[in-house]
Amino acid sequence: MIVSLLYSYRFRFSLWWLIGNGLLFCFTIITFGEFILIYLLIYETLALVGMASGIGIKHILQK
Numbered sequence: 001m002i003v004s005l006l007y008s009y010r011f012r013f014s015l016w017w018l019i020g021n022g023l024l025f026c027f028t029i030i031t032f033g034e035f036i037l038i039y040l041l042i043y044e045t046l047a048l049v050g051m052a053s054g055i056g057i058k059h060i061l062q063k
Helices: 002-010 015-032 037-061
Strands: none
Touching (some): 002 037, 015 037
């Protein structure tokens, strides 16, 4: 969430960033031999919240 916040503050909202986060999460789970869909959804939701927070902070500071 913090990395997504910093990324969206520095650059902008990116669908590719969210897809990359999901793929990174999937590959790390595959190495452990266990995949649970709810964890992926929570991970992506937190990344989305982080990006929205970064965009909001940037918008507030630029006013």
